[in-house]
Structures are given as C-alpha cells and as structure tokens.
Amino acid sequence: TAAEKDGYDWFMRKEIFEQPGAVAATLLDRLNEQGRIKLDESTISPGDLREINKVIIIACGTANYAGLVAKYAIEHWTRISCEVELASEFRYRDPIVDSRTLVVAISQSGETMDTLMAIRHAREQGARVLAICNTNGSTIPRESDAVIYTHAGPEIGVASTKGFLTQVVACYLLGLYLAQERGTLFGDEIANVLEDLRATPDAIAKVLNDLGAVMKLASDLVDVPSVLFLGRHAGYPVALEGALKLKELAYIHAEGFAAGELKHGPIALIEQDLPVFVVVPPKGRDQLHDKVISNVQEIRARGARTIVLAEEGDTEVIGYADTLITLPKVSTLLQPLVATVPLQVFACELATLKGHDVDQPRNLAKSVTVE
Ligand code: G6P
Numbered sequence: 001t002a003a004e005k006d007g008y009d010w011f012m013r014k015e016i017f018e019q020p021g022a023v024a025a026t027l028l029d030r031l032n033e034q035g036r037i038k039l040d041e042s043t044i045s046p047g048d049l050r051e052i053n054k055v056i057i058i059a060c061g062t063a064n065y066a067g068l069v070a071k072y073a074i075e076h077w078t079r080i081s082c083e084v085e086l087a088s089e090f091r092y093r094d095p096i097v098d099s100r101t102l103v104v105a106i107s108q109s110g111e112t113m114d115t116l117m118a119i120r121h122a123r124e125q126g127a128r129v130l131a132i133c134n135t136n137g138s139t140i141p142r143e144s145d146a147v148i149y150t151h152a153g154p155e156i157g158v159a160s161t162k163g164f165l166t167q168v169v170a171c172y173l174l175g176l177y178l179a180q181e182r183g184t185l186f187g188d189e190i191a192n193v194l195e196d197l198r199a200t201p202d203a204i205a206k207v208l209n210d211l212g213a214v215m216k217l218a219s220d221l222v223d224v225p226s227v228l229f230l231g232r233h234a235g236y237p238v239a240l241e242g243a244l245k246l247k248e249l250a251y252i253h254a255e256g257f258a259a260g261e262l263k264h265g266p267i268a269l270i271e272q273d274l275p276v277f278v279v280v281p282p283k284g285r286d287q288l289h290d291k292v293i294s295n296v297q298e299i300r301a302r303g304a305r306t307i308v309l310a311e312e313g314d315t316e317v318i319g320y321a322d323t324l325i326t327l328p329k330v331s332t333l334l335q336p337l338v339a340t341v342p343l344q345v346f347a348c349e350l351a352t353l354k355g356h357d358v359d360q361p362r363n364l365a366k367s368v369t370v371e
Pocket of ligand 1: 062063109110115158160364366
C-alpha cells in the first residue's frame with residue numbers, strides 16, 4: 001500500500017533512500033568489551049580460524065557482485081586468497097574445498113536454493129561456512145557455522161539495493177575480523193577503516209541529495225537500446241551491478257566490463273552516441289585513475305556518450321565527460337558504497353519512465369527457492 005511506501009512511488013526507491021540508515025545499522029554494535037570486532041554468531045574456534053587458507057564467496061545475482069567487491073578488500077587486508085563464485089556453478093565443478101576453507105555465503109533472503117545447495121556441498125567437504133544474511137533465522141544462516149547479519153530491514157523491491165550495500169559492509173567487517181584474528185592488520189589500521197566506514201552513511205546521503213544529473217540522464221536516455229558500464233578494481237563489480245539493474249528493471253541490453261579489458265574486445269562495440277557509464281577510481285598511489293581516464297578519452301574519441309562517475313574535485317576528467325556525476329571523496333575500497341547509488345537511481349528512474357513495474361519486474365522473483 002501507499003502508506004508502506006512512505007510516499008515513494010516504489011518500494012525500490014524507498015529502499016534506495018534508506019541506504020544511509022541501513023549501512024549505519026549494519027555497522028552498529030560490532031565491537032566487544034575489548035574493542036575487538038565480533039561476529040553475530042560463530043562456532044568456529046580461534047584455532048580453526050587461524051588455519052583458514054582460502055576464502056570462497058558464494059552467492060547469486062546482486063549478492064555475487066557484493067562478493068566481487070569484497071574480494072579486493074579481503075585479500076588486501078588478510079592476505080588470504082579469496083575466490084568469488086556463482087552459487088549455481090560452485091558445486092558442479094568439483095571445487096577444491098577442505099577444513100581450511102572458509103566458504104562465505106551471501107544472501108539477502110537466506111533462502112536462495114542455489115546458494116543453500118552450494119553451502120551444503122561445502123560442508124560435506126569439511127569447509128567452515130559463514131553466512132552474510134539479512135533475514136534472521138532463515139535457512140542459510142541456520143545451516144552455517146557463523147553469521148554476520150546485515151541490518152537493512154525488509155527489502156521488498158525485487159531488485160536488491162540496500163541489500164547490496166549492507167552486504168558489502170558486512171563483508172568488510174568480515175575482512176577486518178579475519179585480519180584482526182590473524183594479525184595481518186594492526187589495531188589502529190582496523191580502527192581507521194571502521195572510522196571510514198562509519199563516515200559512509202553521510203557520503204551516501206550526499207549522493208542522494210544530488211541526483212539532478214542522474215534524473216535528467218534517465219529522461220534523456222529513455223529510448224536507448226543499449227548501455228555499457230566500465231569500471232576497474234572495486235569499480236568493476238559496480239559496473240556489473242549497474243548493468244544488472246538496468247537489465248532487471250528497464251529490460252534494455254546492458255553490459256558491464258572491466259575498463260582494462262576495453263581494448264581486448266568491448267571497444268569494438270563503441271559507436272556514435274552509445275551511452276557508456278565509467279566509474280573512475282579515486283586518485284591514489286596506483287595508476288588506475290589515470291588509466292581509466294584514458295579509457296574515457298578513447299571511447300569519447302569514437303563518439304560514445306560518456307557518463308562519468310568521479311570524485312569531487314577530480315578536474316582531470318571534466319573535459320571528457322558528457323555527463324559528470326560527482327561522488328563524495330572516499331577511499332578506493334569504499335567507493336562502491338557511493339558509486340553504486342546513482343546507478344540504482346538511474347535504473348529505477350528509467351524503468352519508471354518506461355512504465356514498468358519497478359518493484360516486480362517481469363519474470364523475476366525476490367527469492368528463488370528452486371535450483
Ligand atoms: C534473485 C533476486 C536478485 C537477488 C538474487 C539473490 O534472483 O531477483 O535480486 O540478487 O536472487 O538473492 P539473495 O536473497 O540470495 O541475496
């Protein structure tokens with residue numbers, strides 16, 4: 001009913017605007033009396049935790065993209081190798097899993113059958129399973145050895161939004177927890193990341209207060225047949241998620257690519273007026289920022305319509321952006337938490353203008369309980 005939607009036209013739009021609160025809630029109360037990060041539930045002993053030599057993240061759809069974002073942080077902080085795999089692929093390829101493997105299942109609903117079957121398979125092979133889930137008491141956390149709950153509140157829109165951001169946050173908490181238990185980060189390094197994470201709700205709110213360019217873009221592009229998304233490093237899964245949202249809601253062809261792969265194929269798709277979103281990494285010690293700006297130049301030279309997401313104050317990119325969407329300054333690893341938001345809004349708005357049912361797109365279900 002309209003009342004439940006709080007005045008918004010769609011649950012999805014309401015949920016997009018709930019994201020600052022959902023992220024803040026997911027970060028709340030994560031430390032024990034000693035000031036150390038704790039899990040919500042765990043029967044994994046400290047000794048077993050130290051033995052872990054591989055993390056495999058398993059999920060479907062948007063949750064899988066949250067896992068792809070998390071891989072960058074988990075490997076960086078813990079120095080444990082981290083694979084991310086679609087749940088539906090995992091158990092049919094005879095994966096290498098043993099008691100030293102930590103399988104992380106990410107699921108908003110906690111009931112996705114592909115993910116559930118994958119963790120059952122992992123446990124049969126002796127793996128420890130940790131669930132990241134938004135639904136208390138659902139099947140996936142019940143069948144896991146440890147749990148971190150996201151506190152997004154109920155998500156009604158079929159296309160996941162606050163579910164995604166809170167999954168990324170929960171994965172980061174897991175990465176910091178593993179780094180803490182295994183001693184790969186110092187206490188003050190962990191405290192610094194936590195402080196940065198606690199600043200993200202305000203940064204997300206800032207994005208939500210500045211949607212003019214995105215809304216205009218949606219009305220300009222309402223009839224385009226295809227849209228591409230490019231990103232690099234943690235911005236690569238953001239590109240995948242931006243494309244997925246557009247497919248799910250607007251039913252138009254959309255693809256996400258790793259910006260560095262452009263020259264290995266996708267550049268052949270670039271033609272006059274093709275809209276291409278590019279997520280530009282913050283300027284850092286690595287060269288990624290400059291490399292992605294070169295990609296923007298390359299596609300613009302071929303006539304593409306460039307829609308550039310870049311942090312405020314990034315003057316280098318302005319000359320090559322047909323549309324500039326400014327993001328608040330955050331670290332590279334936290335950029336997905338702000339960069340995803342305009343892409344969600346874009347898909348929601350474009351689908352609304354097309355007259356689609358945003359909350360219940362055709363052929364999709366919120367929770368897929370068949371394999
Ligand atoms: C369905 C939904 C997607 C969701 C995926 C995983 O396909 O339509 O939006 O990302 O399931 O759902 P889960 O509840 O496991 O996160």
